[in-house]
Amino acid sequence: MPQKSILITGCSSGIGYSAAQILKKRNYRVFATARKPADVEKLRAEGFDSLQLDVNHTTSIHNALAEILKMTGGTLDALFNNSGYMQAGALEDMTDALDRAQMETNFFGPIELTRAVLTVMRQQGYGRIVQNSSILGVISMPYYGAYNASKHALEGYTSTLRQEIRGTNIHVSLINPGPILTNLRDSAYQHYQHVIQNQQTDYHRVVYKKMEDNYFKPGAKRNPMTLGPEAVVGKLIHALESRHPKAHYFVGMPAKFMALMQRLLPDCAMDWLISKVR
Numbered sequence: 001m002p003q004k005s006i007l008i009t010g011c012s013s014g015i016g017y018s019a020a021q022i023l024k025k026r027n028y029r030v031f032a033t034a035r036k037p038a039d040v041e042k043l044r045a046e047g048f049d050s051l052q053l054d055v056n057h058t059t060s061i062h063n064a065l066a067e068i069l070k071m072t073g074g075t076l077d078a079l080f081n082n083s084g085y086m087q088a089g090a091l092e093d094m095t096d097a098l099d100r101a102q103m104e105t106n107f108f109g110p111i112e113l114t115r116a117v118l119t120v121m122r123q124q125g126y127g128r129i130v131q132n133s134s135i136l137g138v139i140s141m142p143y144y145g146a147y148n149a150s151k152h153a154l155e156g157y158t159s160t161l162r163q164e165i166r167g168t169n170i171h172v173s174l175i176n177p178g179p180i181l182t183n184l185r186d187s188a189y190q191h192y193q194h195v196i197q198n199q200q201t202d203y204h205r206v207v208y209k210k211m212e213d214n215y216f217k218p219g220a221k222r223n224p225m226t227l228g229p230e231a232v233v234g235k236l237i238h239a240l241e242s243r244h245p246k247a248h249y250f251v252g253m254p255a256k257f258m259a260l261m262q263r264l265l266p267d268c269a270m271d272w273l274i275s276k277v278r
Contacts, residue, residue, distance in 0.1 A: 005029040010083030012039035014182030018229035031068050055109025078128040079117045081110040086188040089195030090204040091145040106150035126169040130239045131158050133174045135255040173239040178255030179226040189216040227252050
């Protein structure tokens with residue numbers, strides 16, 4: 001079987017790093033990209049074809065893809081859009097800059113890369129595109145509004161793309177993880193600090209304190225159903241290798257349960273349920 005190639009974004013840690021490792025062992029040629037040069041060097045030292053790719057910058061996106069295509073002779077079998085971060089905080093305490101930054105990284109960057117890769121896949125007549133979304137792309141949880149919006153946007157874009165390329169040999173899938181053991185929480189805390197500095201009123205102060213104690217605080221208790229990043233990679237492999245990949249892959253029981261409830265319950269009941277589990 002010829003070696004397949006895949007471009008993965010956000011490989012410095014967590015899901016992206018796990019995906020790069022596991023797929024390399026499955027004989028994929030993994031182009032493991034990261035935003036920081038130090039992470040690129042680390043990945044190269046581990047034997048990956050690694051390039052710098054910052055989804056926030058058009059030049060970085062197209063330079064990285066051009067370099068990959070040089071190495072493959074102009075083809076690319078798959079793309080896994082994994083990079084992203086979580087911006088926490090009440091919507092009224094957000095700034096335009098914070099909202100735009102969240103959308104740039106989690107939505108506009110990935111779809112720009114998707115369009116560029118889609119051109120390649122159109123020319124070669126096949127390909128797989130997998131977007132790493134979230135259960136918060138299907139439901140909405142308070143105090144994560146910017147993140148919810150970015151993932152809902154990615155869901156809408158990807159579902160539309162799937163319909164528009166129906167009948168081709170290019171397949172598009174969404175992965176919707178629930179709680180996964182990654183550095184997302186630590187990163188979210190850093191971005192959350194900007195919201196606290198811009199706090200407009202004391203209205204959300206009590207909730208912020210609970211978030212800090214129960215979610216952001218080092219050593220805070222994790223959801224007992226939190227899975228390792230390899231659980232996401234298992235779904236990614238199915239999306240890449242199945243003859244009939246799914247449109248959505250929900251990872252973990254919390255994600256599967258909440259997605260089901262979203263379909264079954266009226267909004268008022270769903271709001272009540274989310275208030276009990278967040």
